[in-house]
Amino acid sequence: MVKYQDDALDRTFAALSDPTRRALLARLGEQDGLSVSELAAPFPVSLPAIMKHLDVLTDAGLIVREKTGRTVSCRLTAQPMEQAMNWLNRYAQFWSEKFDRLAAFVEEDTWPMQPSTPIPAQPLPQPNVQASRSRAGSARGRKKSTPPGRKPRS
Structure with a gap:
């Protein structure tokens, strides 16, 4: 198996997995160069908690302090987000091609026509009564099997 790392x-x-960090990035996208206290103002968490979120964003290279x-x-930095978008775009292109092929298949006019009248149901075959009696007779004469690992008594 190939491991992509x-x-x-x-x-x-x-870093993008947390909603608070995404909201911090969104605020910086609206107004770049905000102070930490300005960034923290609308959030119902402590300033130390915001600082920890900013540490994660800094370590990921998404922001510069x-x-x-x-x-x-x-302020925001673009390079890590560009790398993430390039990675996502490869898969978006893959799925877009798959969905385009599926849409073309579904929209084909070569589908078989549905019959306007229902096909009558065929009667089910009846069980052979003679065969079931013969099986019942042979079941009486069977020897019982022994549990695994034990020898039959003589």
């Missing part, structure tokens, strides 16, 4: 891509998807005096501001 790209740590940067793994970190990107792991810059300190000016006592203020730390954050």
